[in-house]
Amino acid sequence: MGAATTTVPRAQPHHPDPNENYLKAERGIMSWLVTLDHKRIGIMYLISVILAFAVGGFFALAVRFELFSRGHTIMDADQYNRAFTLHGVVMVFLFIIPSIPAALGNFVLPIQLGAKDVAFPRLNLMSYYIYVFGACFALYSMVTGAVDTGWTFYTPYSMRTTSSVIPMVLGAFIMGFSSILTGVNFLVTVHKLRAPGQTWTKLPLFIWGLYSTSIIQVLATPVLAITLLLLCLERFLGLGIFDPKLGGDPVLFQHFFWFYSHPAVYIMIVPGMAVVNEIIATFTRRAIVGYMFVAMSSLALALLGFLVWGHHLFVSGMSEYATMVFSGLTFLVAIPSGVKVFNWVATLYKGSIRLESPMLYALSFIFLFTIGGLTGLFLGMLAIDVHLHDTYFVVAHFHYVMVGGTVMGFVGGLHYWWPKMTGKLYNEGMAKVAWFLVFIGFNVTFIAQFIMGSRGMPRRYYDYLPEFEIFHKTSTIGSWILGAGFLTMLAMFIISLKSGAKSTRNPWGSAALEWQTPTPPPLANFIKVPTITRGPYDYHLATEEELSEQ
């Protein structure tokens, strides 16, 4: 893929101060709150999603603690219903969906394209405030009694419950717009703002992942928006569209909901995969094997994601032919997923692997996502799904995908780009301790859930039979280890901000474009607009200077 990356100046009358960077360029809180700089908006998103993660994590620990022993432990059944709903809603809508695209993507995408900013900077800021506005609605719902429907808001219960459904649903509705606008922005940026020489085949795979994600965000999110709007109207006006008492169809809600929420799984996982590509290339010092296959598998996941929503409704009452079609289509998802995993493994083979903390998270991603993906096949299998439906097996499966996948990708990416974002290094030893706790804690928590789920423990139950006690206890203890891991990580990052050593330009020795600009990046991302002449992973073509730290 071409010769070495050179930074050829282009139509650039004056050169900004090389020591100037986006963190120092302007000062004061207002310079952050009204910034149009994608890097600062990315950082604001980052802080927001980490706060959301803390809130969601708090509810997770509360739910697990309640289940530590049978009967009443710390809350009653009604509080338990609200706690697990809040865990789900906060984690999905406030954390996982925006985590990688809006936080890391906002920071990294334009730099990897060699662009000065995203295509619509004002829209970018607006989308952040829409996110905050939506989060306020969710918060309002939490303090006015919360929601006890589960994060899926299934009708007809969500129409009948007296809990605070409307503000929460409106919150999700509003946050949907934030997601759509980010998607539109990224789509256009990738199409129109690539640096000279940045052809589609030289795009970093992170960009391919975000591009595919953006397609899903733009095309799936509005369907959720109309669904949630109809749900609100159903509560206000009794439309009769979802209400069986009035002649409506509650299963229609499930169809609509999953038409968004299944593709949303790929809004969650594809960016995680995209991060893993970057990390693996950097820490094996190799080009990702089968670049085009990996790039196209992101698109394939985005497209297949729209065709498989029916597998959430196998036991909701569908014709057997429909279930067969959805089951078959669901299996197809394994192909692009498999392409990615095999290509990562092939890249690792004979790579010079460095087990630094981002790489540990990337390897965890492969390990955990593989388990999550393969157990998805169990659930896509019609007969087996009837047994496993709505058991802890499902809970464990989607946590292996969402936490083992997205969260590992997000945290790995955060470690990886942290020096570029903050200009600071973190304590690698402490990072490894945190990783170890997270990895062990996660597996202890959810392997127990696979076992009890396969033995018939239903999800969302407040109480359980004595034979499940050992699994619940194990799972809860795992959640404490997991929590300790994330707290260690938080402490590590705070210490890094306060007293971390200054990072060099390219601390990992990566050949990718974002590491060729100063750390932290200048306001316009590059001192001179780069001309791209080789791919981001062409280590054999990169010069010593490009790979050096300085």
Next chain:
Amino acid sequence: MSQAASHAESAPASHDESHEAGHDEHHGPAWLAHHFDTPAQQFDAAKLGMWAFLAQELLFFSGVFVAYGIFRSWYPEAFSSASHQLDRVMGAANTIVLLFSSWTAAMAVRSSQLGKKQQTTTLLLITIACAFIFLIVKYFEYQHKFHAGLLPGKYFGHPVDGGLFGAIPAGHGHTPHLAPKAHIFFSLYFVMTGIHALHVIVGIGVLFWIVKRNAAGEFSKEFFTPVDLVALYWHLVDLIWIYLFPLLYLID
């Protein structure tokens, strides 16, 4: 993208009028954002963004279209009888009004491309006037439905006296005898036309904003992107109505 090409050609001509206070360089006319290299690039980006946004709008409406399809197939008699309660003349009038306004919006883009500022303003104002006519007709339709108790869902059969839509004489309400489940038809009618009307209202706001910017001389032969984009949006509003009209009014 011939417009884009004309942008590119005209770029060097306007190169000198640079008074942009971007944070790193000055390389074009004021309306060229700092992160774009050429006017053509900016125009293409804006246009692509708008198309992506409109695709999103279509998917948004698709939800109610799907619901419509399902319930119409389940309750065909209810839909047919309820549909006859709608005023076809008013619906047809509104269709013509919107089609005409879409044409004036398209003409506004053309006149903006030609740099005819006054003509653009006039055409945009006609578009806005049509949008208001549409809403007024809609108001009378809604008022009639409210009066007759042709309301969505659980309010079906309960004529409204007064309220948001003005004072309607009490006691004159008369709900016609309709096939069961007709309330679902009216639920969909109000949701679909209501969301559409919301888009008309947003369109009026945006059109006024564009008129103001046009009057302030922001647009020229070189830069007419916002006029182009608002027209695209308006065409979508028109397009959706063109689907709503037969689906709701012309069932037989």
